[in-house]
Structure formats: structure tokens, C-alpha cells
Amino acid sequence: MVFGKSCSQCSVRDAALCGVLADADLAPMAAHGTQRRLARGETLIRAGDPVRLCANIQRGLMKISHTNPAGQEVILGLLWPGDFVGTPFLDGGPAPHDVVALGAVSLCVFAQGTIERTMADHPLMQRQLLSRTLAELGQVRGSLSRLARxxxxxxxxxxxxxxxxxxxxxxxxxxxxxxxxxxxxxxxxxxxxxxxxxxxxxxxxxxxxxxxxxxxxxxxxxxxxxxxxxxxxx
Amino acid sequence: MVFGKSCSQCSVRDAALCGVLADADLAPMAAHGTQRRLARGETLIRAGDPVRLCANIQRGLMKISHTNPAGQEVILGLLWPGDFVGTPFLDGGPAPHDVVALGAVSLCVFAQGTIERTMADHPLMQRQLLSRTLAELGQVRGSLSRLARxxxxxxxxxxxxxxxxxxxxxxxxxxxxxxxxxxxxxxxxxxxxxxxxxxxxxxxxxxxxxxxxxxxxxxxxxxxxxxxxxxxxx
DNA sequence: CGGGCATTTGATTTAGCTCAATCCCCGTGG
DNA sequence: CCACGGGGATTGAGCTAAATCAAATGCCCG
Missing domain, CATH: 1.10.10.10 (Winged helix-like DNA-binding domain superfamily/Winged helix DNA-binding domain)
Known part of the structure; x- marks a missing residue:
């Protein structure tokens, strides 16, 4: 990936800005990405609804949040540029939490059907996704420790x-x-x-x-x- | 997978008891598993050490824990039979937390090198691992909400x-x-x-x-x- | 300049912590 | 068979960090 080259799929000027391309193993994905923008407060994924997309954040921040029975909102985590959101699987079940834009956000959105086929052909890509998800799991457990004590x-x-x-x-x-x-x-x-x-x-x-x-x-x-x-x- | 059949790899009498075989997509893994037992209090993974294994819990419970600078232990989660622990990747980096047996535990342990090669040949298996990990991420975020409020x-x-x-x-x-x-x-x-x-x-x-x-x-x-x-x- | 909102500051209350004293199993040995 | 420990669990009496309620201040933007 040549620095400074534009990302043809996502119409982002500098390829380095297009989160997904920062990692060579994830490159096969980029061919199927389409651009999407969200305004502050827009909900990308609603808890309980089936998750219909998998996306990579290019610019802006999002929050993963949950509103408890008492009506209080809890922010379960933040998503930064480069992070993935959603699931590559069509049968991933209902979304566990809301995902909402904290400000203006640009995303690279991938169709689930396509990405799943792409993964079957590119084990390294899938490997990278699994590796990132395992790392994130560790991160989230770390924040558990903070909230506990x-x-x-x-x-x-x-x-x-x-x-x-x-x-x-x-x-x-x-x-x-x-x-x-x-x-x-x-x-x-x-x-x-x-x-x-x-x-x-x-x-x-x-x-x-x-x-x-x-x-x-x-x-x-x-x-x-x-x-x-x-x-x-x- | 025939119910009641014994698990030849793990020497568990009933295949259904061998966590890993409960899921057909994960079957290719079983061929590389070896049995291991832990006594109550034994540490399988120590925070900071490189993670050298990936295992599936067959019997018993384990805790994922962290001891904070003040010396208080925080239990970040429990692992039940059927759950995976560790990482299939050799370069997974240092373990973020301790993993300790809460009682007598039996494990199906997989060598990282082997499992990684197996994954490359069995995209469905890797898919299943990713899917489980994403689900677990949702679970852990759920417990964040409990600790928060x-x-x-x-x-x-x-x-x-x-x-x-x-x-x-x-x-x-x-x-x-x-x-x-x-x-x-x-x-x-x-x-x-x-x-x-x-x-x-x-x-x-x-x-x-x-x-x-x-x-x-x-x-x-x-x-x-x-x-x-x-x-x-x- | 003024209205509306976020933030700060203050006073009081309270849920959960700390410290301390039993209590209750349950195994052990006389 | 029963006294004797011992570790986990329960109960009690304050104490404290953070919540709640309430007010004041600052700040952005028309």
C-alpha cells in the first residue's frame, strides 16, 4: 500500500485514512466497501434489531450504548477510526447494543453476504478479524476492572x-x-x-x-x- | 456427530461432553487436541506472559482475573464448559489477564501452530471461532453495563x-x-x-x-x- | 445583549465500605 | 459421642465516597 495513494473504493483522499486499508491482510475487503456518512446522534445499529452490516470507521467517533430498564444510558465503549462495527455474518442474531454517532462519522460499509464469501477465499483476512476481535475482548475486560473497583x-x-x-x-x-x-x-x-x-x-x-x-x-x-x-x- | 459416541481425541466418554465437538464446524480442531487437567487454583495463563495455547474447557469452571495495583483481585469473567480460552495465534501478544481454575478442570488443549494451519484449511471453523468471539464481546459489554449502574x-x-x-x-x-x-x-x-x-x-x-x-x-x-x-x- | 445550555459549586443524603464481633458448618481428635 | 477448632458466612455499628437535590456561573450563538 503506497502512502498517499487515494482509496479508490471509499473516495478517501489518502489511503492511510481509510481504516480498513491500514492493514494489508484486510485489503480484499476494500473492494466491496461503499461509503456512508452519519450525522451526530444518528443510530447505525439499534439493540434488538438484526445486524445487517459490517463497517469500518474512517472518521469520527461512535458510542456503543445501552439504555437500562430504569432509562439510564450506559456507554459501553467508544469506537475510533479504524475500528470495526457490526458483524460480517448474516445470521449474527439481534444486536446486543445500540451504536450511535457521537459526531459526524464516515464509514466504509460492507455487505454481509459479500464479505462472508470474501472471507472464505481469504483466510488471512478472517484471521486478522479474529485477532482484532480477541484483542478488543481483552480491552473490554480491562475496562470491566476499572468499573468494578x-x-x-x-x-x-x-x-x-x-x-x-x-x-x-x-x-x-x-x-x-x-x-x-x-x-x-x-x-x-x-x-x-x-x-x-x-x-x-x-x-x-x-x-x-x-x-x-x-x-x-x-x-x-x-x-x-x-x-x-x-x-x-x- | 452421533450422540453418545465417545470422543476419541479427548478420551471423554460422551462426545457431547467434549465441548469442542458440540459444534460440527469446529470438528477439524478436535483431531489436534490433547487432554489436560488442572487442580483448583492452578493458573493456566498468567497476565503478561505470552499466550502459548488455545484450549476448550470440557469440565469445571475457570476465572479470568486481574489483580489491580492496590492488590485487590477483580474477576473479569467466568469460563464454563464449552468455552474457549487463550488464542489460536502464536503472535497474539502478552496475555491481558490471568486464567485460573476455580475447581478441578479438564481441557482440550490445541497447539497454536497446528490450529492456525488447520484454520487456513477450514474457513468454516475460523468463521465459527470469530462468531463465538463476537458473541462473547457482546456478553462482556453487557456485564459492563451491570457494573456501571x-x-x-x-x-x-x-x-x-x-x-x-x-x-x-x-x-x-x-x-x-x-x-x-x-x-x-x-x-x-x-x-x-x-x-x-x-x-x-x-x-x-x-x-x-x-x-x-x-x-x-x-x-x-x-x-x-x-x-x-x-x-x-x- | 440575552437566552439556553453545559458546567461548576454547594449542601445534604445514602448505598455500600470498613472494622469488629459472632455464628455456623464440618471435619478432627479425644 | 461429643468437645474443639477453624474457615467461611452472617450480622452489627459507624464512616465515607459518590449520589442527589439545588443553585450559581460561564459560555456559545443568535
Missing amino acids: ATALARVAGFIAQTAQRHRADSEDERQIELPLSRGEMADLLGLTIETVSRQMTRLKAAGVIGLPGGRRVLIQDPHALAEAAEDHV | ATALARVAGFIAQTAQRHRADSEDERQIELPLSRGEMADLLGLTIETVSRQMTRLKAAGVIGLPGGRRVLIQDPHALAEAAEDHV
Whole structure:
């Protein structure tokens, strides 16, 4: 894959931006992809409905969320550019959760029937999908551990640190990041309330660990102390 | 797969007991399996070590666990007979978590190199593995939602209800189950303390929802009320 | 400039934790 | 057969982190 080459399938200018092509083993897939865009708040997959697609995120973030019987929303995870969503299988059963765009999103959508045939012909591609899914399973189990025992401070600090890591690649200023979520969304993701999230942010700011220049921006003043705070368990 | 036939690879008397053979698509795998037994407390996979095996659980339960910086153990999930553990890939990277036997366990262990070659020749088998892994990802995300918002009562009731569902298949008395975990292990799984788990059990008993005949046994007196309690969110 | 929303801050309440004391099985040995 | 331990489980009495309720502040955008 030549850097700078455009992705013919997805009409993305730089091939590197087309998540799916970043991995050579997944290339056979790209031939069957079609472009789709979502606006903020649009639902791609609704819990309970049969999953009719498999897609790779090119730009923007999505949330996997669940609304419990009491009507509270819980954000079960975020999907970043390069991540897959949905299932390549037609008979994958009903979707376990909602998948919703957090902002403007571009996707490479693959038809399930086609992709399943493609997989049969390209074991390496399927291998790569399995490998990624196993890795994700490990990640999700990691966040279980945070929700089980971490203090509010550790959850918030951990989220900021993790977001910073994701941003590091494509950032002009190493130390300044823009959180992809509102305080309310952070609360839903971390299993806290808006007020508690806000208080912990203030606390980190007061301790000189971070700066809050306004909006969703965070200035990481003391990365070491931030990592330390993220490990603060009861 | 003929019911009642013995599993020649795993020396399990009834083929149906050999988890891996329960699924026809996974049959090619069985030819490469070797039997292994673990005693209670034995560690199969240690977090951080490279994962050298892929196995299918035949009998007994295992826990996926993580010990956080403060030294508290968190149980991230349970593995039941029929479940897979480890990775079929040699380059799967370091294990994200520990995997430990909760009691006596029998496994069908597959060599990674062999299984990877087998997968290349049997796309349906790989397909099945991917499909199972995607399903498990959904399950784990479901438990995230419980840890994020559910009350102590809901966590405990949910665990009992879930265990009952698993037991239903192989139980003589529909209503009586034997919990696979001690109170302490339940606490580590549900993100609570031993005392809180105990109090919620007592509460369910006092409400006539369950009976506690002693040991780890639970008598489910009112399945509907139990399900209701499991949905009790703040 | 002002309205509407997100965020912050404050006061109070509460679910679950901590610490501490039994209790209850259940196996062991006298 | 029964006293004696011992580990898991239960129960009790405060304590605390985070939730809840309520108000104030800041900020974006017309």
C-alpha cells in the first residue's frame, strides 16, 4: 500500500485514512466497501434489531450504548477510526447494543453476504478479524476492572490519559487534547454522575495535573501524576 | 456427530461432553487436541506472559482475573464448559489477564501452530471461532453495563439468575442450584465486598425470593421476583 | 445583549465500605 | 459421642465516597 495513494473504493483522499486499508491482510475487503456518512446522534445499529452490516470507521467517533430498564444510558465503549462495527455474518442474531454517532462519522460499509464469501477465499483476512476481535475482548475486560473497583478520580484520570494516548498520533500540540465527550457522556461511560465527573476534573486541575482552557479541551501538565491518579484504587 | 459416541481425541466418554465437538464446524480442531487437567487454583495463563495455547474447557469452571495495583483481585469473567480460552495465534501478544481454575478442570488443549494451519484449511471453523468471539464481546459489554449502574442487590440477583440459567440444562432439581463461587469470589466478580454480597443474599432470602439451604446452594423460590430484583437499577 | 445550555459549586443524603464481633458448618481428635 | 477448632458466612455499628437535590456561573450563538 503506497502512502498517499487515494482509496479508490471509499473516495478517501489518502489511503492511510481509510481504516480498513491500514492493514494489508484486510485489503480484499476494500473492494466491496461503499461509503456512508452519519450525522451526530444518528443510530447505525439499534439493540434488538438484526445486524445487517459490517463497517469500518474512517472518521469520527461512535458510542456503543445501552439504555437500562430504569432509562439510564450506559456507554459501553467508544469506537475510533479504524475500528470495526457490526458483524460480517448474516445470521449474527439481534444486536446486543445500540451504536450511535457521537459526531459526524464516515464509514466504509460492507455487505454481509459479500464479505462472508470474501472471507472464505481469504483466510488471512478472517484471521486478522479474529485477532482484532480477541484483542478488543481483552480491552473490554480491562475496562470491566476499572468499573468494578476504581475510584471516581481514577476513572476520570484514566479516561483522560487514554484519550491523550489516542490523540498523540494526530496532534499538533502534544500536551493539549480535545475530549471527544461531554461531561454527561463521560459520566455515562465511567458509571458516574455529571457532578462527580466535574468535581474530579476540578480536583485534577487544582492539583496542577491538568489545565482546563475551556470547552472540552484539556492541557496535560503532569502526565506522570495523571497516570498515578488513574491507578488510584480504593 | 452421533450422540453418545465417545470422543476419541479427548478420551471423554460422551462426545457431547467434549465441548469442542458440540459444534460440527469446529470438528477439524478436535483431531489436534490433547487432554489436560488442572487442580483448583492452578493458573493456566498468567497476565503478561505470552499466550502459548488455545484450549476448550470440557469440565469445571475457570476465572479470568486481574489483580489491580492496590492488590485487590477483580474477576473479569467466568469460563464454563464449552468455552474457549487463550488464542489460536502464536503472535497474539502478552496475555491481558490471568486464567485460573476455580475447581478441578479438564481441557482440550490445541497447539497454536497446528490450529492456525488447520484454520487456513477450514474457513468454516475460523468463521465459527470469530462468531463465538463476537458473541462473547457482546456478553462482556453487557456485564459492563451491570457494573456501571446496577445496585448491589441487582448484581447479586443477576448473578444468581444467570447461574441458574447455566445450570438448568444439567440439573436434577430445576429450582435448586449450587453457586460455583464463594462469597468472596462473588464479591470480586460483582465489584462488591463479601459483607455486601452476604447482606443482599440475606435480603433476598428474607423477601422469600430465594432459600439458602446451606453451603453454596440456593433454592430459587420466586424466579420472577429474582429477575425483577436483577433489574433494580438506582 | 440575552437566552439556553453545559458546567461548576454547594449542601445534604445514602448505598455500600470498613472494622469488629459472632455464628455456623464440618471435619478432627479425644 | 461429643468437645474443639477453624474457615467461611452472617450480622452489627459507624464512616465515607459518590449520589442527589439545588443553585450559581460561564459560555456559545443568535
